[in-house]
Amino acid sequence: MKVLVTGSAGFIGSALALQLLKRGDEVIGIDNLSDYYDVKLKKSRLKRVSAHPGFTDVRVNLQDREAVANAFRAHKPDRVVNLAAQVGVRYSLIDPHAYIDTNIVGFTNILEGCRHHGVEHLVYASSSSVYGSNTRIPYSIHDNADHPVSLYAASKKANELMAHAYSHLFGLPVTGLRMFTVYGPWGRPDMAPFIFTKNILAGKPIEVFNHGRHRRDFTYIDDIVEGVVRALDHIPKPDPRWNSNTPDAATSNAPFQLYNIGNHQPVELMHFIEVLENCLGRKAEINMMPLQKGDVATTFANVDDLIRDLGYKPDTPLETGIANFVEWYRRYYEV
Numbered sequence: 001m002k003v004l005v006t007g008s009a010g011f012i013g014s015a016l017a018l019q020l021l022k023r024g025d026e027v028i029g030i031d032n033l034s035d036y037y038d039v040k041l042k043k044s045r046l047k048r049v050s051a052h053p054g055f056t057d058v059r060v061n062l063q064d065r066e067a068v069a070n071a072f073r074a075h076k077p078d079r080v081v082n083l084a085a086q087v088g089v090r091y092s093l094i095d096p097h098a099y100i101d102t103n104i105v106g107f108t109n110i111l112e113g114c115r116h117h118g119v120e121h122l123v124y125a126s127s128s129s130v131y132g133s134n135t136r137i138p139y140s141i142h143d144n145a146d147h148p149v150s151l152y153a154a155s156k157k158a159n160e161l162m163a164h165a166y167s168h169l170f171g172l173p174v175t176g177l178r179m180f181t182v183y184g185p186w187g188r189p190d191m192a193p194f195i196f197t198k199n200i201l202a203g204k205p206i207e208v209f210n211h212g213r214h215r216r217d218f219t220y221i222d223d224i225v226e227g228v229v230r231a232l233d234h235i236p237k238p239d240p241r242w243n244s245n246t247p248d249a250a251t252s253n254a255p256f257q258l259y260n261i262g263n264h265q266p267v268e269l270m271h272f273i274e275v276l277e278n279c280l281g282r283k284a285e286i287n288m289m290p291l292q293k294g295d296v297a298t299t300f301a302n303v304d305d306l307i308r309d310l311g312y313k314p315d316t317p318l319e320t321g322i323a324n325f326v327e328w329y330r331r332y333y334e335v
Helices: 011-022 039-050 065-075 096-116 151-170 192-202 221-233 269-280 304-310 318-333
Strands: 002-006 026-031 055-059 079-082 121-127 174-179 206-208 256-261 286-288
Touching: 002 011, 002 065, 011 026, 011 039, 011 221, 026 039, 026 065, 039 055, 055 065, 065 096, 079 096, 079 221, 096 121, 096 151, 121 151, 121 221, 151 174, 151 256, 174 221, 192 206, 192 269, 192 318, 206 269, 221 256, 221 304, 256 304, 269 318
Parallel strands: 002 026, 002 079, 026 055, 079 121, 121 174, 174 256, 206 286
Antiparallel strands: none
16 A cells, blocks of 8 residues: 555554555655654654655655645555644643644644545544543443543544544544553653663663552553554444434544544553663662643553454553563664
C-alpha cells in the first residue's frame, strides 16, 4: 500500500514508518520538524527512515490547508495514519493555541484530504487522556469520556468527534487509537522515562508528582506500532448492532471504531523508578511534588476489543522495555 504517515519524525511516527517500509509498503512521511523538543533527535529518527527507498519525506505544516491538499493530490495515498499532534498535558496550560492550531485545524485538513482523495482508511492517534475525570478502572472505550481535564485531552476527544462526523457524512472509514503512556528507544524528551534518565545520570534530582502515587499503563513502542499496523489493516464497517437509544461510544452506524492500546498492567510510579535505577545502576534523588493540573492519578487500559477484533494485546514487560530504552539512551547520548 501507499500510506501517508503524519508526524513521521516523531517517536511513534518514525517507528511506524520503519515497520511499514519493512513489510513492503510505500510511505509518504509528513512532518514540520516542530521545535517543541530537540529537532536534532527528530532529524536522527528521520535519517533512519530515509535510508529506505520506499520513503518520501514531505515538509508540511498541517495547519497549511493548501499544502496538505497538495500533498494528498500529489501522492494519492491509499491509507493515512495521523500521528502528528501538539503533545503534552502540562504544556497545554502554557500555550493552548498550539493545540488548536495542530490538533484541531491540522486534523480538519487531514480529514478533508481523506474525504476528497478516496482514502480507504484513516487511523489517528487519540489518547488515554480523554478519560479525564472518569474513575471507572480499567478505562473502557464503551464508557463515557466527556470530562477531559486538560486542553490536550479535549483536543483529542474533539478529534474523535470530528472523525465520526466525517465517517457519518462521507462514509470515510476511521479508527481512533487511545494510546497509553508510550515509552521506549527514540522516545520523547518531555516524558518521564527520558527526563528521569537524564537527571539520574547527571546526578540531579527528579520531580515525582502526586507524591509518587501515580499509576501508569506504560506501553512499549513496539507494542504500539504493532497495534497501529493491525488497526490500519482492519477497515471498520458500520456496526449493525448499534442502537441510538443506547449508543455505544466505541462504534457507530457509520464505519467508525475506537480502541485502547495499552499494556493493561498499570505500574506504580515508584516501581517504575526502581526498575529504571536498576537498569542505570544508580539511585535517584527524589523531590516529591503535588499532583499537577491536568494530570490524572491512574491510567489503565481495557483492551478486550483490541484482542477480539485484531487478535492482539501489548505485552512487553516493563523491565524489558526500560532496559531497551536505557541501552539506546546511553548509546545515542554516549553516556
